[in-house]
Amino acid sequence: MLALATLLLVPLNIWGTPRPAPHSVSFLAWLRLIVGLPVVLLVPAYFLVPFLAGTDLRARQTANSDALSRTWVLLTAVGLNIVIHFVHFNAFRFLDIPIRWGPLLAIAIVEIAICLTLWGRRLAALEFATPTRSSQAAVAVGVVVVLLFGAWKSAHLTRDSSWYFDNDILNQGWEASEEVGFIALEWADGRPFVQGSSFQPQDLSETLRILNESDRPQQVPVYFLVHGKVGCAAVIAQHDLTDMTSGMSPSSRLGTPVVIEQAPDLPYHGQVERYWEWGAALVADVVQVPPKGRAEVDIRVLPDPSSPEPPRLEDFEILGLANLAGGEVRGELEVLGIHSMHPFQMLNVTENVRWAAEVASTHVLPGHSPPWADPPSTLHQPPVWTYLYAPARELLSPQLVSASMLLMLILFGIVLVGIQAMESQNRALPVSVGASLALALALNAAQHGRLMVSDGSMNFPDNLFALGIFISVVALCTNRQRIFVLWAVLTALLRYPGVAVIGFAGASLMLLDAKRRIQTTEAMVKLGLAIGLFCGVMLGVGGLLGLLPTWLYALYFETIPEHFHNPGEGADPLFKRPVVFFRMWMICGGGALLFAWPFRNQMSRVMSITALLYFPCLAFIHHYSHHYFLPLIGLAVLAPVASIASREPGATQRRMAVALACVCGALFWWANRLSI
Template identity: 30%
Template sequence: MSALGLALLAWAARANDAPSWLVCVLVLPAVLWAPGLGLARRLGGGHATGLQVAIDAAWISALLAVVSVSITRAIGAAPELVLGLSALWGLIGAGLGHRAPWPPHSPRGAWGAVVGVILALLALIVWRGEDLRRPLDAYWWSPDAEGLPEAPGVVEPGAGFDEPEVLGWPEQRAMRFVDPDGDGGTLRMGSEGAALLLLRGPIGARLQVGDAAPVEITADVVEAEEEGAVPRYLSHGVVAALIPLSPGELQVTITGSDGPAELALIPGRDGVWSLHAVGAYRFVHYYQLLNIVENLRWAEELWVSRALTVNQPPLWSYPLAVATGLGAPGLMGANALLLGVLLLLGAACAQLIATHSPDAPAPAWALPALAAVTVGHLMIEPGSTTFPDPLYAAAMVSGVAALGTPWRFGAVGVLAGAIRYPGVVALSLFWAVGAALGIVNRRPILALWGLTGAVGLTIGAFAVITGQLGEWVEILWFETGPEHYHGELSPSALLPRVPEFYATWLWYTGGGLLCALPLAGKGARLCAMGVGLYSLLLCTIDHHPTHYFLPLVALSACAVACNAAALERPALRWGLPSLAIVGGLWFLSQGAV
């Protein structure tokens, strides 16, 4: 469908208050894929396959979204203007590309892999649907949680509250209930001990238990005086009050709830994890909440004031602004964007395999779907779906697939660096491996660093004009050094982290990483040796969150596929990728990360 047609459908869906999922299904391709199709076809020049053109269109559209959101912000227009601008870019691209030769056919297995990715993502939606629908105000943290007694106390809601719903492990007696009037009620206590009472509601709502000082739901919370206020929520959130238990009744007062109020009661330490396990209230550290919400805030600010996100590379915030400003607000829009990015990642994996191993056996073409679902799981489980790392992984895979085309490799490499700062260096490592294997000459690396220099100077000039240069340089330094090592640079501190890192990588692939052996063929060596070099930049960092492993997981799948394609014995050609799939599914079945 044309960019104009998609934009009109997206506008109609928004105007008629269509379900959020339908709005996202229309808005995201209307802004982040269709506008770039014509130009991608023109740039492909009849040499790029249809799948490569589709991937190029996504990257071009991401850049056009930066322009569209920036224009909308500059003139103070409503976000719907982006739909009109996207249609305009699509029409211009169609005019530029209508005379371009039709792209050659991709290998049949590549399109089959893309279909497999789509089916796998539908399965992911069914499997993790509750997590994908969970709003930001279902995440919480309290320093008092660790101080709860191990044995749950006896406490339950009394007058003024509806009947409670016990959630999770019955023996923990953690429960959720509603205050229909939103003004409070009583708690009945039958034992000594302590409990946490949670109030979920709008920013500014207050909870008071007995004569204790009231606690308030706030958007920014001070947990440590030296850190100041740390971002936590947008419009709604959660606050926790610690309750000392003794037999009798206790008055609860609620103000500012704007209607019925939802509460939760946690009478023991494991009750926190009982509610967490069923997804009702996900308990995450306040730094993780900070990471989740700051990405959403930066995206919101792009519509009205912020021109450049300096706290992280700037590209991610613009697609996220489209998803949350035009698709669905908050985590719903971010999670819809995640699914779109996973589709791009899976398509990029299929393109990489098609480039280096077009005759890969059938099981190998299922590996892009496994990679996409695994990456999604590694983002959903810790609640990191607002992070840019899946898009960074897609850029890394796209860059490796584009090594044979200097301009495309350079452009995608710059985009990778605009998503995560190490992107340019990481792809340079893959070029070095490719050059050593005789796959590429020096033109791709010249294109990459030439474009990087030009873009860096442009952003630097913009930072000077806006007065953000000092902050940007400081962030660059912090992101590449102190944040990851905290001054611990001695071998005794660094080396013990290495085995844990590689064991975690192997775990996330379900052992499938080993199926890339014996690295038969140049494609397998390029993927495995390149990602091995890249891993050396990560393995000594003092923390190993799941998002660090996304490019490694995706490129491991590609290495397994390319290795299988280069083997001669049918048992190994089919057996190794099949074994990797079984291992990956086993890891996913464990649930934990």
């Protein structure tokens, strides 16, 4: 199936080239996403891991000691495939081969052919363990909850980040007209005006007609969000219909054009990156409509004057809203998946887009500052996430939806890791217990997804970082050393605190389990050697290229000034922050950790200690970004799942599993209601 999906991606990419404007997700893009996501995640690593990971892949709770666990095969293949993507990209870069979908698919097809030729019979002879009924029920629950979450947040997951915007015009205090029911709106060509609907313009100017059926004059605010290429602009023109001459166009009052800028110059901050290749401009104005009369306004799109190509109307999409207050406009756009966003949050989203584009062209490592930065800097983000996101953008879709679909699979991956934590107890669970524990896992995974969707952070590395922590801890506790080292290294190269978090888990397991202290120490030493080798190579390369001071400063900046510079405005006092952070964590799923008591097995204890040790590393940061909570939310539910699964089957175990699921559901509802 994987080989067939890889071959099928070739015609799907041919038919989808060149990529259309990212106004929406095309049918071909959906086909590429459905067919291609397993290819991006698993090819060719899926054909290699049975021979590289050895006994670590075995499902140890079955009678057949040689049977493999499908979950561990898949999770290991995903980790190995990121390493293979890194090799592919940089081999193509060295050979001066374009890093595009064609060469990427060609090398994948060649590697599949080699693997099937060399190990085809051995691959066919592999035996996978038959999952227990409780595991099957748990997987089904996870699939249903993740799909329901995707349906709930579909508008956000499918909207490209180039639609996001930042504009103070919504803070002007404009209100809807006094007699809203007497206002009618239509386009000049007779099309009805539908709030929040978008369309491609038929000309560079579209006219909106506002009709007032009241006996009183009314003020009607109008808003247009214009989506187009960076460098284009939009402007509103109001027609003066009070002094028209027959046969002549009415005079117009032209507003201030709003340019779609890659990096606008903000007061006190200088240039702040906003968009990559596409963006959005919000223009708005208040229209005076006479009693029993009408008014007309134009929304005009202005092509980039510096572009050598002629303007194309299909490069523009116009979304209109009218007769709403500024807060209502934000609410309407939020329903459509369009975020009104703080400039620095837009910077974070766009940086991940740019870094993925850069590693697919000129850069080996992501994290570079934009070209206009003086002095330039680099390594603001470790490389692992970018080497998964970049192939997804090249093979599937350059839009944010590729990251969103990866997020959906990561959420399901969290559930799968939790199921492995359940199964590691080497006892068959009742179906009701397995389903209830899976529901708790899935609800906290949905909590994770809700936090990231709420501020458009689907393309952040923290999603994979959290999953990497969970895989590493479960693999360490179940003595799967090769899988542990692979994912622990990846976790360390996803976010800089990764080494510390894995270190907390390793140290706690060594202290708690004297019988396995030698094995745990061996695993941690292997991890230390791998990280030491990577750091040694980086130090050597940095010294030879003269980049070492820049790299060390980036590490310092991302650790201290970025998180602890204590701004005078908007930051809580230092010792109040842990209280606020703890409250937010408990509401956003952390309260589930209480169900880990009395910490009946080692895995539950290790996860609880790891969460509590990691907490103070985050709690004193001067802001409470959603992505900081993700590892804590997952550990808070994995610990009680492992503890409850280790209980003797019976009424107590069943009641605790159901109670855990109910609490996770209540916390999800509460956090969503509070908009945390």
